Amino acid sequence: MPGIAIVGAQWGDEGKGKITDLLAERGDAVVRFQGGNNAGHTIVREGVEWKLHLIPSGILHPGKTCVIGNGVVIDPKVLIDELEALRARKVDVSGLRISANAHLIMPYHLLLDSAGEAKLGSLQIGTTRRGIGPCYADKAARLGIRVQDLLDEKILKKKIVAAMEPKRLSLRPFEKDPSLDLKAMTEEYLTYGHQLERHIADTSKLVWEILDAGAMVIFEGAQGAMLDIDHGTYPFVTSSNPVAGAACIGAGVGPRAIDEVWGVSKAYTTRVGAGPFPSELHDDVAEQIRTKGGEFGTTTGRPRRTGWLDLVALRYAARLNTLTALSITKLDVLSGFDRIQVCTSYKGAEGAEFDDFPYHQTVLHHATAELTELPGWTEDIGECRSMSDLPAAAVDYLRFIEEHLRVPVTLVGVGPGREQVIWTEAGNETLLSPSASRRPVGAG
Ligand code: IMP
Numbered sequence: 001m002p003g004i005a006i007v008g009a010q011w012g013d014e015g016k017g018k019i020t021d022l023l024a025e026r027g028d029a030v031v032r033f034q035g036g037n038n039a040g041h042t043i044v045r046e047g048v049e050w051k052l053h054l055i056p057s058g059i060l061h062p063g064k065t066c067v068i069g070n071g072v073v074i075d076p077k078v079l080i081d082e083l084e085a086l087r088a089r090k091v092d093v094s095g096l097r098i099s100a101n102a103h104l105i106m107p108y109h110l111l112l113d114s115a116g117e118a119k120l121g122s123l124q125i126g127t128t129r130r131g132i133g134p135c136y137a138d139k140a141a142r143l144g145i146r147v148q149d150l151l152d153e154k155i156l157k158k159k160i161v162a163a164m165e166p167k168r169l170s171l172r173p174f175e176k177d178p179s180l181d182l183k184a185m186t187e188e189y190l191t192y193g194h195q196l197e198r199h200i201a202d203t204s205k206l207v208w209e210i211l212d213a214g215a216m217v218i219f220e221g222a223q224g225a226m227l228d229i230d231h232g233t234y235p236f237v238t239s240s241n242p243v244a245g246a247a248c249i250g251a252g253v254g255p256r257a258i259d260e261v262w263g264v265s266k267a268y269t270t271r272v273g274a275g276p277f278p279s280e281l282h283d284d285v286a287e288q289i290r291t292k293g294g295e296f297g298t299t300t301g302r303p304r305r306t307g308w309l310d311l312v313a314l315r316y317a318a319r320l321n322t323l324t325a326l327s328i329t330k331l332d333v334l335s336g337f338d339r340i341q342v343c344t345s346y347k348g349a350e351g352a353e354f355d356d357f358p359y360h361q362t363v364l365h366h367a368t369a370e371l372t373e374l375p376g377w378t379e380d381i382g383e384c385r386s387m388s389d390l391p392a393a394a395v396d397y398l399r400f401i402e403e404h405l406r407v408p409v410t411l412v413g414v415g416p417g418r419e420q421v422i423w424t425e426a427g428n429e430t431l432l433s434p435s436a437s438r439r440p441v442g443a444g
Helices: 016-024 076-088 107-123 132-140 147-151 153-174 182-199 203-212 245-251 284-292 311-321 361-366 392-405
Strands: 003-008 029-032 041-045 048-052 065-068 096-099 217-220 260-266 269-271 305-307 325-329 339-347 368-375 409-413 421-423
Touching (some): 003 016, 003 245, 016 041, 016 325, 016 409, 029 203, 029 245, 065 203, 096 203, 147 153, 147 182, 153 182, 284 305, 311 392, 368 392, 392 409
Parallel strands (some): 003 217, 003 260, 029 217, 065 096, 260 325
Antiparallel strands (some): 041 048, 269 305, 409 421
């Protein structure tokens, strides 16, 4: 049976791509369950860089079933470009399956995303402008176009008309935009349907069959808990649920299908877009982390806001996801700091101290980080492959995190390469451990 969810425990960009890529080796199938091409994964393999936005990173492992689940919103043009780029680099994409129930990002969603942001002015969310929010809004309004609609011209046209009708007013400024021409749009999307047809499937059933055969399924989240539309820093969030619970809905399985929940966090914190970020730095350290960590968006190229590790937010993410394991990425970026700071509580506007993530937006917006100082290390840790190779201060830093979260650190990233990781003792006890004995089941 085993099902393992891998989720972001911060504001996204935690390095889930690398971790999923690494762990996908142990799984038989990888399923994306929410988000869209607002996400971006960078994977470095043998010095070659791969950037994926929609297709699960498991695609780089021959013979794996890779699923884009019903909870994902798909821009078909982006998906086709991604497929073509992979084919051009001789990657076998025949194992990709796309849920017939996933919703499609339409040209009007892109226009409305940008127009919505422009209208908000200084209150902008800083979306990726990929049409994600408007697409999920149509899904909830029951005006969405789904992947299966691409296979029926009459239904597709009817649904596009119905979806555009209530948007007439907001789309008026784009009246002349060629992407909104009904005939051209229908034809364009029908062509996408032909191109994707062989990958379209009942993926909920497929995932069930894989689990039922005793094979291992990895549920891959995008973004992170703090961007969750229900639990994150609303309204400065994405429009889906990146928390592990959403893996069930977005893949079409029940909660009992998930045995382990892996959270991924950087050794520090970043965020793109607007919204509260209590441990944010604005000094030289912020710039040092940004430069050293290459903290620029994979999707939009925007410089990321940077700060020390926020254990208040991370503890909240651990609870929301019931994390059973924590993977810490980019520990190497902190090498060279004499002292390292960690946010262990928040101070509110009137001096109140918070150990728990405040539920009230006003409190959170005024919260500042209370920092605990720990010794740093100067050694280059890129070649470390076990905890005993790490400098004592780096080990202490990881232990400090574990103690605060009461979640074991299982895997530690010490550089961009896929081999640059440390499996901890706790990691070796997980289902995904390289030392765990299991026979891969050929399913799907
Ligand atoms: P949207 O998902 O494009 O609507 O953007 C909403 C918010 O989520 C913005 O602050 C984005 O910067 C943020 N966001 C969306 N996707 C990602 C991601 O993959 N990493 C980090 N932030 C993201």
